[in-house]
Each structure stands twice: as structure tokens, then as C-alpha cells.
Amino acid sequence: AGSNDRVSLGFIGVANRGGQLMKAFAEHQDCSPDYLCDVDSKTLEKAAKQTGGSPKTTADYRKVIDDDSIDAIVIATPDHWHAIQCISGCAAGKDVYVEKPLAVTIHEGRAMVDAARKYDRIVQVGTHRRSSGLYQELSQRIQNGLLGKVCMSRAFRLSNMAPDGIGRRPAMTPPEHLDWDMWLGPRAQRPYQDNIAPYKFRWWQDYSSQMGNWGVHYLDAIRWCIGEEAPSSVCAMGGQFAIDDDRTIPDTMEVTFQFPSGRLAVFGQYETSGNPMMPTGEIELRGTLGTAYVSERTYEIIPERRGQFATEHPMAKPEKGTEDSSNHHLTSNHARNFLDCMRSRRQPNADVEIGHRSTTFCHLANISLKLGRRLQWDADAERFVGDDDANAMLHYEYRKPWKLPV
Ligand SMILES: NC(=O)C1=CN([C@@H]2O[C@H](COP(=O)(O)OP(=O)(O)OC[C@H]3O[C@@H](n4cnc5c(N)ncnc54)[C@H](OP(=O)(O)O)[C@@H]3O)[C@@H](O)[C@H]2O)C=CC1
Ligand SMILES: O=C1CO[C@H](CO)[C@@H](O)[C@@H]1O
Structure with missing residues (x-):
């Protein structure tokens, strides 16, 4: 020290x-x-x-x-x-x-x-x-049955980037103050563009993705609240439908994960429309007894309604909470x-195991999108079931001389 x-x-x-x-x-x-x-x-x-x-x-x-x-x-x-x-x-x-x-x-x-x-x-x-007290308490209570069985959870990254997004830029000489080769590291050599770095690497599959960037925050929170480690299958759809820019990730994407315990989770990346998807909060957890809307600083629980043929039984109680918890x-x-x-x-x-399991959701989604099909995931072996194309995407070949240290 x-x-x-x-x-x-x-x-x-x-x-x-x-x-x-x-x-x-x-x-x-x-x-x-x-x-x-x-x-x-x-x-x-x-x-x-x-x-x-x-x-x-x-x-x-x-x-x-x-x-x-x-x-x-x-x-x-x-x-x-x-x-x-x-x-x-x-x-x-x-x-x-x-x-x-x-x-x-x-x-x-x-x-x-x-x-x-x-x-x-x-x-x-x-x-x-x-490290949020609000999430720590709520995830515990939800796992203990506060909302009944949560069969459906959702979260979204919403930002209307039309029409130009990150733009179209030519190959450029890197600024003198930037070591571009060291920025690229293990990734393939390519010319610099100022819509890659700084910050805009999020829209390039080689360096990140919005599925990874935003998806991991929300899918981590969802899987924590519902007490799940990994999905057993994944199916993503999307493409670059409206934004005319250099991105190598979709501008519109939606992925569904299915869990072995019988639940779904959905993450949507809508960069072609930004109106809110929920009455409040960032993630929605829909249980048989109530629905929770949760953000970094707030949560609200709305009791469920009785549907067709349902017996009369107590639903979750309405509840709201706040915590002074900005990102900072x-x-x-x-x-x-x-x-x-x-x-x-x-x-x-x-x-790191928690971070790895949560980040895995994002990779599964990106791989399903790339292959254009639903994939089965063996979370113990960390392999796709019966899909060599998908298993080939579990890693990539680093540019020399970079390698993972042992
Ligand atoms: N938890 C959270 O809420 C947030 C997390 N993040 C995460 O933080 C990470 C960085 O994102 P962000 O800060 O927005 O990106 P920036 O592009 O603003 O910053 C990254 C910095 O790292 C530099 N860099 C690149 N390669 C190397 C290297 N090999 N060694 C040292 N420096 C290097 C970049 O140089 P250059 O200036 O040339 O690009 C840049 O200055 C991402 O993984 C992102 O997901 C980001 C925001 C919030
Ligand atoms: O781009 C971003 C916007 O903010 C998020 C956090 O609030 C970041 O994690 C993300 O990298």
C-alpha cells in the first residue's frame, strides 16, 4: 500500500x-x-x-x-x-x-x-x-415473492438518433496526441475515424455494442431481481433500419431470453424512437401479484388485477420508494x-463472476442477431447446444502480438 x-x-x-x-x-x-x-x-x-x-x-x-x-x-x-x-x-x-x-x-x-x-x-x-441500497432491498423482496412469480421483465435503451446518428466519416490521420495502434490493441488494424474514438466506439461491434453498453446494466439488474444466473435460450432480431451512419450495430433491436425456471426477459435497443416505454422507471418486472418499475433512484409497485377465471387472492400492495442515488x-x-x-x-x-454472467447475456444476444436464429445455451458448459457456428463466436483471433495473459 x-x-x-x-x-x-x-x-x-x-x-x-x-x-x-x-x-x-x-x-x-x-x-x-x-x-x-x-x-x-x-x-x-x-x-x-x-x-x-x-x-x-x-x-x-x-x-x-x-x-x-x-x-x-x-x-x-x-x-x-x-x-x-x-x-x-x-x-x-x-x-x-x-x-x-x-x-x-x-x-x-x-x-x-x-x-x-x-x-x-x-x-x-x-x-x-x-451497490444501491434500493436495489439490494428490492431484489431480496422480489426473490422472496413480493410480486408473485415474475414471468416477464423488460428494459430498453431509447434514443432517437435519426437521421444521422454517429455520421459517416472518412478515414483520417489519427490526431498527433493519440496512439491509434495502442487504441486498437488486439483488434484488426484499420484507419482512424473520429466517429470511433473517443466515446463513439459503442456503435462499433468490434469494440462494444449498445447491447453490451446499456444491456448489461439492465439485464444485470433484472437477473438479480428475479434470481437467475443465465438464460437457456435467446432470440434476437433487428438491423440498421433508419439511421444513415457508419455504425456496425443495429439501430433497432429486440432480444428475448428464456429461463429454465419458466420466465422471459426482453431488452430493446431502439435508437430510432425515444418516447418512454414505461409509466416510470427503467426496468419493468411483471409478476402474478404485482408489477415493479425500478430506476437508479426510485421504485413503484402496482398491484396486479384479476384476469380471466382467476380466484380472489391478495395482490401486492401499492408502494413507492426513492433513494438519493445518482450514477455518481x-x-x-x-x-x-x-x-x-x-x-x-x-x-x-x-x-467478476456476477459481471461475467450478466455480460454473457449481451454476447448471447449479439450472436443470435448475427446468426439470425434462436439459440440454446448450456450455462454450465458455457457453450451453445448443437450449434458450431454459434460456438465459433465465443471468441475471436487477436491481432498479433496481443494475447490473453495466463
Ligand atoms: N458504469 C458506467 O456507468 C459507465 C461505464 N462506462 C464504461 O467505461 C468504459 C470507457 O468508456 P468511456 O469512458 O465512455 O470512453 P472514452 O472513449 O471517453 O474513454 C476511454 C479512454 O481510454 C483511452 N484508451 C483506449 N485504449 C487505451 C489503452 N490501451 N490504454 C489506455 N487508455 C486507452 C481512450 O483514448 P482516446 O481518447 O484516444 O479514445 C479514452 O481516453 C467503457 O467500457 C464503458 O462501457 C462508460 C460510461 C459510464
Ligand atoms: O454510454 C453510456 C451512458 O451512460 C451509461 C451509464 O449511465 C453508461 O454505462 C454508458 O456507457
């Missing part, structure tokens, strides 16, 4: 989310941002100023990993970097806070879980709702939980 028993942190990727994480960790006195890394030197300079101190800086994350004075790393790079950086950190004896979605393939996610266990490391994934507040709680677990060596609220 650093001086005065403070946890010495290395931040890797310090732009949008990395900056937010630096603020969240800065609220806790028992840690300090001692090393910052970003492939963009302007971003790095700005982040170093944000600390008000004089942290070490580098464009090469391996320097942070090799620095013995750093206790833990906080990863907020684009998704295709998470696995290599997280596993290298674990192998070097560092604890890791890694942003969601955990990885870009199911194989990477499992390798991250294995590394955390092999090297006995704390790995917290950035699904910050896991929950992220600060999540950082606190990580720091506490570093000391206690207990599993954090969003342990």
Missing part, C-alpha cells in the same frame, strides 16, 4: 468514465490516484490536473501493471481492452475495478474470472446498481465497496 496505508491506485483510461471514476474514488480518503494511463496525451494531461497532485503518467498500461507501488488498477478503457488489462493486473498481484461490459467475448469473461480466482484478486465490475452516488458507493473488499478480502458487490 501507499503512504499512510492509503491504497495506491492506477487509473487506465481516464476520459469520460475514467474521469467520473477518479471523482468517485477521490471521495474516499484511504486511496490516492498515483498513476494515470491513457493513449491520448491530451486526456492524460487533463486528468492529471484533475487530481490536483502530480501522479505518474504513461500511455502504456504495462508500466502501471509493472509498478510495484500500485495496489489496484481501475480500468475504463473501451471494452476490447478490458480482458487483457484486467488479467495482466491480476497476474501482477493487483486488485482490479473494471468497467462494464466486462469483456467483448464470453471466452474473455471466463478467463477474467479464472484469473481473479487463480491469483486470489478482488475484481469489481462497474455495474454500479449492485452509486459509483462512489461501488468504489467504497471495492476499497473495503481490498482490505477484508471479501467478494465485492459486483464480483
Whole structure:
């Protein structure tokens, strides 16, 4: 640990989310941002100023990993970097806070879980709702039967990006302050475009997807509330129907997951229309006794109505609740939980296995969409049942010399 028993942190990727994480960790006195890394030197300079101190800086994350004075790393790079950086950190004896979605393939996610266990490391994934008191209580109550059997859950990413979305841009010379080759890392060499980085990698399948980016927040919350680890089948539909841009993901997509216990969950990514899908909240959980609408800060329970031939029996009671929990507040709680677990060596609220299982939903959806068919999933073996094409998509070949550390 650093001086005065403070946890010495290395931040890797310090732009949008990395900056937010630096603020969240800065609220806790028992840690300090001692090393910052970003492939963009302007971003790095700005982040170093944000600390008000004089942290070490580098464009090469391996320097942070090799620095013995750093206790833990906080990863907020684009998704295709998470696995290599997280596993290298674990192998070097560092604890890791890694942003969601955990990885870009199911194989990477499992390798991250294995590394955390092999090297006995704390790995917290950035699904910050896991550190919300409101969600913790509600998920418990729903699992205990508050809503009856929840057979249907839904959540949506809604944003009308018509007509131009992220635009169409030509191949460009990367800005001087950016190391583009290091940005691409394990992904294929390709020309830079300013609608890929910064931030817009979300609309490119190679680096992320909106299914991964937003889907993981909501599917994690849904599966937590209904007490499910994995679906047994998945079917996605969608395409680029209205937005004329360079994206390699759909602008309209809907996926249905079926669970072995007899339930469905739906996630919709509608980037061609933004009107709300629900009276309130971000996720809807529809049970036989009541429906819950839940967001980061609120929940509302609406009692069920008696349908055809139903006997008279007590329904859930109407209820509303709020918690002062913005993204920033929950992220600060999540950082606190990580720091506490570093000391206690207990599993954090969003342990890497939880993050891996939740991220898997997103990969299953993307693979089903790509193949254009419903797929059966064996969650124990982490393989598709009887589908070689789908199993071939559990990972991809890294660009040399990058490989997953062991
Ligand atoms: N939990 C949450 O609520 C949120 C989570 N996120 C997650 O955080 C991650 C980052 O997203 P976001 O901050 O929005 O994206 P940004 O593009 O704003 O930031 C990513 C930064 O990482 C840099 N970078 C890329 N490759 C490397 C590398 N190999 N080593 C060091 N730095 C690198 C990028 O450089 P350059 O500037 O050149 O692109 C950029 O500065 C994503 O996984 C995203 O899903 C994001 C927002 C909120
Ligand atoms: O793009 C994004 C918008 O905000 C979300 C969180 O609130 C992020 O997770 C996501 O990366």
C-alpha cells in the first residue's frame, strides 16, 4: 500500500468514465490516484490536473501493471481492452475495478474470472446498481415473492438518433496526441475515424455494442431481481433500419431470453424512437401479484388485477420508494465497496463472476442477431447446444502480438 496505508491506485483510461471514476474514488480518503494511463496525451494531461497532485503518467498500461507501488488498477478503457488489462493486473498481484461490459467475448469473461480466482484478486465490475441500497432491498423482496412469480421483465435503451446518428466519416490521420495502434490493441488494424474514438466506439461491434453498453446494466439488474444466473435460450432480431451512419450495430433491436425456471426477459435497443416505454422507471418486472418499475433512484409497485377465471387472492400492495442515488452516488458507493473488499478480502458487490454472467447475456444476444436464429445455451458448459457456428463466436483471433495473459 501507499503512504499512510492509503491504497495506491492506477487509473487506465481516464476520459469520460475514467474521469467520473477518479471523482468517485477521490471521495474516499484511504486511496490516492498515483498513476494515470491513457493513449491520448491530451486526456492524460487533463486528468492529471484533475487530481490536483502530480501522479505518474504513461500511455502504456504495462508500466502501471509493472509498478510495484500500485495496489489496484481501475480500468475504463473501451471494452476490447478490458480482458487483457484486467488479467495482466491480476497476474501482477493487483486488485482490479473494471468497467462494464466486462469483456467483448464470453471466452474473455471466463478467463477474467479464472484469473481473479487463480491469483486470489478482488475484481469489481462497474455495474454500479449492485451497490444501491434500493436495489439490494428490492431484489431480496422480489426473490422472496413480493410480486408473485415474475414471468416477464423488460428494459430498453431509447434514443432517437435519426437521421444521422454517429455520421459517416472518412478515414483520417489519427490526431498527433493519440496512439491509434495502442487504441486498437488486439483488434484488426484499420484507419482512424473520429466517429470511433473517443466515446463513439459503442456503435462499433468490434469494440462494444449498445447491447453490451446499456444491456448489461439492465439485464444485470433484472437477473438479480428475479434470481437467475443465465438464460437457456435467446432470440434476437433487428438491423440498421433508419439511421444513415457508419455504425456496425443495429439501430433497432429486440432480444428475448428464456429461463429454465419458466420466465422471459426482453431488452430493446431502439435508437430510432425515444418516447418512454414505461409509466416510470427503467426496468419493468411483471409478476402474478404485482408489477415493479425500478430506476437508479426510485421504485413503484402496482398491484396486479384479476384476469380471466382467476380466484380472489391478495395482490401486492401499492408502494413507492426513492433513494438519493445518482450514477455518481452509486459509483462512489461501488468504489467504497471495492476499497473495503481490498482490505477484508471479501467478494465485492459486483464480483467478476456476477459481471461475467450478466455480460454473457449481451454476447448471447449479439450472436443470435448475427446468426439470425434462436439459440440454446448450456450455462454450465458455457457453450451453445448443437450449434458450431454459434460456438465459433465465443471468441475471436487477436491481432498479433496481443494475447490473453495466463
Ligand atoms: N458504469 C458506467 O456507468 C459507465 C461505464 N462506462 C464504461 O467505461 C468504459 C470507457 O468508456 P468511456 O469512458 O465512455 O470512453 P472514452 O472513449 O471517453 O474513454 C476511454 C479512454 O481510454 C483511452 N484508451 C483506449 N485504449 C487505451 C489503452 N490501451 N490504454 C489506455 N487508455 C486507452 C481512450 O483514448 P482516446 O481518447 O484516444 O479514445 C479514452 O481516453 C467503457 O467500457 C464503458 O462501457 C462508460 C460510461 C459510464
Ligand atoms: O454510454 C453510456 C451512458 O451512460 C451509461 C451509464 O449511465 C453508461 O454505462 C454508458 O456507457
